[in-house]
Amino acid sequence: MALWFQFPGSAVARLVAILVWCIPWVWALRASFARRRRWHSLAVFAAGFVLLLGWWATIQPRQDRQWADDVAQPLHARIEGDRLLLDNVRDFHWRTQDDYDIRWERREYDLSQVRSVDLILSYWMGPAIAHTLVSFGFADGRQLVFSLEIRKERGESFSALGGFFRRFEAVLVAADERDIVQVRTSVRGEDVYLYRLHGLDQDEMRELLRYYVGQAQALERAPAFYNTLTSNCTTIVYELMHRIVPTLPLDYRLLLSGYLAEYAADVGGLTPGVAYARLQERGRITLRAREAGDTPDFSRRIREGVPGIPEGEVP
Template identity: 25%
Template structure:
């Protein structure tokens, strides 16, 4: 039989084991929290480097120098500050300062805009119709293939009765040879004297003279967001001139819903004139704008962070998946059935462009 004092000795080790286990758990929690603090600080630093590099209110060369300096900041601090906590504090305060300065940059409607975006259509909306002045109607006389094509300027003034809106198409223009980023637009058809006419609305970056589009700049308040209202020939031929493949998908929604979307789009275009906003590459771009308009009448709620919205060349899959394209078309025809480029190449000026490019 084991002596009684042996049991007492074994029992006395239990609190020490529990304490040791608790210490290990606390140490693990501290290590995890420390990891996430460092990860957050690294993300803040990298974001601030990007914000300084593409800071919209300073010259690009100065932004590049400032961004590089901030990227090297941890190395410089490590040479002069011994305490790791102090190093992290200096980096944290610096990045917070950059963020606060960045947040104070306001959008503007008054800049030296390029020729595409200098004169923007402003809708006037009543209960029964929409009047639009300065609808863009450029005609492109060269093929850009990556650079801006030559064009002749023209503008239209339109009066569109809301009850004459007949249909809606979504245009998807592939920006690359592989299916990834794309530009999306909406075309509305309306009836005039028993003939269909088309107007196109495109949410775009409003660029200043000499400015080009950059996906990275689009993250850092570099562009304002605008709605370009143009006739369909202008909107699609510009994309063709850039060498982009453009597909046009007819949306099978009730006319009542399409008219509601049309009025909502016109209201949004008007609001952006008086209350400008910044474009954002992921959250406030051409495709997310269309999604927000459609979501107001559609039964399905689609997240703007859906990968097919981010990689907008796949956005047509959402149209098919949610039944927004005629079921017979989506089930029976290949994707290139909706391609407009070849038909546009054979278009003869003076005929009906919109009818010609549709299958």
């Protein structure tokens, strides 16, 4: 699999490389079961495997590829007192997957004015797999969404298997909520749910924001690979929540990200006193987001009826 996703050249070249690797090492493993020269065969296999690992270690993440437009600009983030300063906040206007207006903005937020944190799950491959986003709400009604994503090259598409084999760099996207939700509901045809996170005080909300700023600064200093299992959109959410609530238990639903909201409900992280089925039903914002379109009150409209969110909270 490493050779398939990383060996340079065409599919034919990759298949040849895999055959060149497999044939002698299958022979070595087969010969190792014989009484004679068993250790010689194992030594041949071990030497080949060391060579493969040496080549694997040379594969390093980069920042200088021909990136797709929606991940072309890295997020620059810093905090000065209570001021959160962000360069390259994405605010695209999407018509289709290939037809959009590119807009990257410089924005400033007051950390003392953060009022809410919402969990957004976007389902793109069945009920067990979802992309995880976190949206911060401020007293002036603005929403700022963070999303850890693969940094696609032009013409490249996501592969869950490739994510295990250093196929993609990671990028932290900060975006306007209308942009990042609408591209998923109205352009990619994904099914999106929104849940209000419960039990966080303002200091904890600010700490979450600072964590995202730290992640952005780390990726700016040194690129990193996106990993389907250990470094993805869901594990970063668990890691930042675990810093605030160290007793959070590990759970299989952290890997099957489509069930992350159910996990959050079980550990008391969603609106109390409301059955999970009801939270899920009222949290489905797909149709509301499509109907809201590019209206200025997009964030308010998609939250209508979501449990735990006071009516009219967002101007």
